[in-house]
Amino acid sequence: MLLEIRNLHASVDGKPILRGLDLAVDEGEVHAVMGPNASGKSTLAQVLAGQPALNEGPIF
Numbered sequence: 614m615l616l617e618i619r620n621l622h623a624s625v626d627g628k629p630i631l632r633g634l635d636l637a638v639d640e641g642e643v644h645a646v647m648g649p650n651a652s653g654k655s656t657l658a659q660v661l662a663g664q665p666a667l668n669e670g671p672i673f
Contacts, residue, residue, distance in 0.1 A: 617672070
């Protein structure tokens, strides 16, 4: 497993953005994150890069 996220919760300025996100990516896989405006795509990318601090849920 290259990346595993379990029950991720993240907030921005006190507003919950990601709630209960699970994601698993194996080596060699390619994934796309798609969704409407304000659905948490950029927040997920920021959490994976270390910003902002996540509220709950491990990233392996």
